[in-house]
Amino acid sequence: MYVLGVINNRQTLNIRAEPGASNNQRVASPPSTAEEIPNIIHFVYILPDPTASSFTFGFSHFLSIFSAHHFLHPTKIILHTNCHPSTSAAILSAKNGTSGKWNSLLFNLPELNLEINPVSVPLTASNGKPIQNMEHKSDFVRVAQVHTHGGIYIDFDVHVLRDLSPLRKAGFQAVGGRQLGGQINSGTFMSVPNSKLITLWKEKMGQVYNGGWTTHSNEVITSVGERLVREPGEMLIMEREAFAPGSWNGADTDALFRVHDNTMNAGVNVTDVFANKGRLPDFREEFPDRWEHPERFEKWEADWSRTYLLHAFTPDRWSHKVPGFEHITPRYVLERKSNFARAVYPVAKIMYEKGWIGEADLDNHNGK
Known part of the structure; x- marks a missing residue:
């Protein structure tokens, strides 16, 4: 033979x-035959009731989607949702501003090149188990859409910190990254259409679904992805720091979001900047600074050099209180008093320069 x-x-x-x-x-x-992973960004947002619910995008959601636009320069950004763009009251209220500023900007800004893709939300897995959790419905939609279109899937609590072109063009048909505990995180991944990874994941997630939080998601992409590493060009698994350097536990959320008032490196009095219509500083860090001038950095200050995508697991879901932190607001980010703020500050600075952040927005996280 x-x-x-x-x-x-x-x-x-x-x-x-x-x-x-x-x-x-x-x-x-x-191996799969596509030359590179398409530069298409996928977001998923499923409404509990598309006829009665509204979109609730806040500043942090817009910050996430604009970071993808700014660093990745995608051919398009697709929002997969269970609302039709021409008939949905939720999309209409978002566009006309009645559901908040950040909803309006997200759906109206031409430069975002946002495409609304109405999808049918699966109610039952292939094994007959009902899919009840909204996050699980999103899991099935994201895998199906990346399987069809290829591209990069990003959760709304993921923030892009640098270009992903080197990874998209590295010759791998799919790329994922570790999270705390060693599993591959399903909150961000990329693939060519119909890659072995995404095809097997799409098939197996419906077979194993049992209502568990990650049975059909992280567990499947991990078991399949690790097996595919041995096949040339099929799967690249990045270290944890690349895509999910933090986690959902209290110590990690504290380290990411804690406000440090007595810090030598913040240096932004946002109130004065707005009062004087001034410019925000750049805070550029040169390549050798960390080892040549360690005295310039706080002990708590993270080095984001290894991070492409910051999956910022917020503590809200677990009712954990981070010292000094309430919400991700423009003021919180622009003052640069936390590791999260310092990571996403460059994108928020551009939003300020474009006039999208006004003084009235500084302490408002939901744009209402």
Whole structure:
């Protein structure tokens, strides 16, 4: 018989295997053939009742989507939702501003190149188990849409810190990143259309779904993704610091969001900046600064050099109180008194320069 072998991730060669040959002589099946992962960004937002609910995008959501636009320069950003763009009252109220400023900006700004994709929300997994949790419905939608279109999926609590082109063009058909505990995080991932990873994930998530929080998501992408690493060009798994450097536990959320009032590096009196219509400083960090001038950095101050995507797990869901932190507001970010603020400050600074952040917005997290 003949076994198909993979050469340089693009060519194939028939290798003869004698009867009774060891399994070690068998080579993986051919890789996917797309040259690079499409530069399409996917967000998912499912309303509990599309006929009666409204979008509740706040400053942090807009900050997330604009960071993707700014650093990734996507061909388009797709918002997958269970609302039709031409008939939905929720989208209409978002566009006309009655549901808040950040909803209005998100749906109206031409430069975002936002495409609304109405989707049917799955109610039952392929194994017959009802899908009741809204987050789980989102999980099924995101996997199905990336399977169809390819591209980069990003949760609304993920903030892009730098360009992902080197990863999209690295020759891998899918890319994911570790989170606390070693699993691959399902809050951000990327794939070509119909890659082995996304195809197997789409198939298996419906088979194993049991209502558990991550049974069908993190657990499946981890088990499938780790097996695919052995097949040339199929799967790249990044270290935890690349995509999810923090976590949902109290110590990590404190480290990310805690406000440090007595800090030498904040240096932004936002009230004065707005009063004088002044410019916000850049706070550029040069490559050798960390080891040549360690005295310039606080002990609590994180180094984001290894991070492409900051998955900022907020403490709200677990009712954990972070010292000095209430909400992600423009003032909170622009004052730069936390690790989160320092990470996303460059994007918020651009929003200020574009006139999207006004003085009335400084302490308002939901834009209402």
